[in-house]
Amino acid sequence: ELKVEQNPLFLSMQEGKNYTIYCNYSTTSDRLYWYRQDPGKSLESLFVLLSNGAVKQEGRLMASLDTKARLSTLHITAAVHDLSATYFCAVDGGGSNYKLTFGKGTLLTVNP
Amino acid sequence: DADVTQTPRNRITKTGKRIMLECSQTKGHDRMYWYRQDPGLGLRLIYYSFDVKDINKGEISDGYSVSRQAQAKFSLSLESAIPNQTALYFCATSGGEINQPQHFGDGTRLSIL
Numbered sequence: 001e002l003k004v005e006q007n008p009l010f011l012s013m014q015e016g017k018n019y020t021i022y023c024n025y026s027t028t029s030d031r032l033y034w035y036r037q038d039p040g041k042s043l044e045s046l047f048v049l050l051s052n053g054a055v056k057q058e059g060r061l062m063a064s065l066d067t068k069a070r071l072s073t074l075h076i077t078a079a080v081h082d083l084s085a086t087y088f089c090a091v092d093g094g095g096s097n098y099k100l101t102f103g104k105g106t107l108l109t110v111n112p
Numbered sequence: 113d114a115d116v117t118q119t120p121r122n123r124i125t126k127t128g129k130r131i132m133l134e135c136s137q138t139k140g141h142d143r144m145y146w147y148r149q150d151p152g153l154g155l156r157l158i159y160y161s162f163d164v165k166d167i168n169k170g171e172i173s174d175g176y177s178v179s180r181q182a183q184a185k186f187s188l189s190l191e192s193a194i195p196n197q198t199a200l201y202f203c204a205t206s207g208g209e210i211n212q213p214q215h216f217g218d219g220t221r222l223s224i225l
Contacts, residue, residue: 033213042202045213088154098143098206100214102154
């Protein structure tokens with residue numbers, strides 16, 4: 001059974017600081033997705049990572065995937081208040097099912 | 113118009129009632145999914161469907177049933193609602209291409225008293 005673990009679950013940052021969210025998973029996969037959720041809203045796709053060593057960047061967020069370590073990271077550079085949200089990683093266990101197993105999410109609060 | 117539409121957006125009901133949550137999509141995707149979100153637990157898969165003749169149980173299917181009425185419609189039913197089914201429910205779709213993420217509806221907030 002695929003398990004996905006995110007840490008930290010809660011992250012309070014000051015504006016301008018850098019930090020990394022970690023996503024570990026238990027079985028081999030090279031399909032990993034990052035989503036953002038604002039309070040009371042739907043999930044918005046951020047990144048799709050499909051191979052070992054994949055790196056994607058959008059603005060102040062950068063995601064990477066190490067399939068050998070079964071680890072993905074979401075790095076935040078020079079945080080701003082608008083990045084406050086819950087961030088989820090989700091792993092596809094492979095095959096043609098396209099089923100996702102989600103981590104519990106990281107609630108990020110960026111303070112002025 | 114939203115690509116994935118969930119109705120109702122909010123629902124309050126009583127224990128023992130039958131409830132149906134509906135999802136329709138205009139994306140032309142074959143794959144549709146129902147998830148449940150509880151605070152601190154992330155999203156958990158309830159059921160998924162690859163076409164109108166294919167229904168599969170997810171991680172937490174007990175107490176739920178689904179119907180895929182058409183390629184574009186996927187409904188989730190709670191036959192006899194209980195309070196611990198109070199949650200935020202999301203429908204999602206996928207075109208079956210791994211480079212495309214699942215696309216989520218706006219959610220249905222369900223409260224069972």
